[in-house]
Amino acid sequence: WHNINGLAENMVTRKVLDNLGYEDVFLLSRANYPGLGKYSAIWSGDNAANYEFMQLSIPHAFSYNIYGIPFTGSDICGFAWNTTEQLCARWMQLGAFFPFSRNHNAIDAIDQEPYALGEDVLITSRVSLKARYSLLKWYYSCLLYTSD
Numbered sequence: 001w002h003n004i005n006g007l008a009e010n011m012v013t014r015k016v017l018d019n020l021g022y023e024d025v026f027l028l029s030r031a032n033y034p035g036l037g038k039y040s041a042i043w044s045g046d047n048a049a050n051y052e053f054m055q056l057s058i059p060h061a062f063s064y065n066i067y068g069i070p071f072t073g074s075d076i077c078g079f080a081w082n083t084t085e086q087l088c089a090r091w092m093q094l095g096a097f098f099p100f101s102r103n104h105n106a107i108d109a110i111d112q113e114p115y116a117l118g119e120d121v122l123i124t125s126r127v128s129l130k131a132r133y134s135l136l137k138w139y140y141s142c143l144l145y146t147s148d
Contacts, residue, residue: 006031010039028100037069038147041100049078049109054091061098070146073100077112080105085117089124096132099139 010029017025027040036042044060047053057074064072076095077088083105092114095101105112114125 002032004033007033007036007039010036014039032064032067032069034067034069037064037067037071041071042069043072043100043102044074046079046106047074049081049083049087049105049112051087053078054087054094057094057098068146071099071143073098073102075104076101077103078105078109080109082110083112083117085121088112088114088117089121092121092125092128096128097135099143101132 006029010027010031013027014025017027029036029040029042030045031040032042042064044057047057053074060074061072064070073095076091076098077083078091083091088103092103095103103112103114110116114122
């Protein structure tokens with residue numbers, strides 16, 4: 001769905017939800033196509049719990065911003081494979097500054113919620129999430145501006 005079909009699907013979904021009276025609709029898509037950001041957020045798709053994928057998440061976000069998709073990010077701490085305490089702590093720090101950020105992993109991987117990975121990850125996550133929460137109103141206003 002990385003073509004105009006994904007864009008059309010998101011446009012129709014958004015229009016139907018708007019016509020039903022829903023306000024501030026949040027759509028999350030794996031499709032991507034220039035202009036999709038007016039209708040939906042996207043995430044990078046299933047990534048792996050390693051430093052290479054964490055590093056790749058940065059140009060991913062910037063590239064999609066260029067294509068008119070401002071609300072983008074990745075599964076922080078990695079989706080596939082098992083994360084480590086240090087990797088998840090660093091990815092929580094990085095993820096705090098992505099417009100879309102979620103800690104999400106595969107069912108067969110270890111639990112990677114901050115409280116499940118130890119005190120260091122929990123403290124790092126707390127600090128990072130406080131920074132993220134301080135940016136949310138600004139992100140929200142920018143995203144509303146781009147969706148009009």
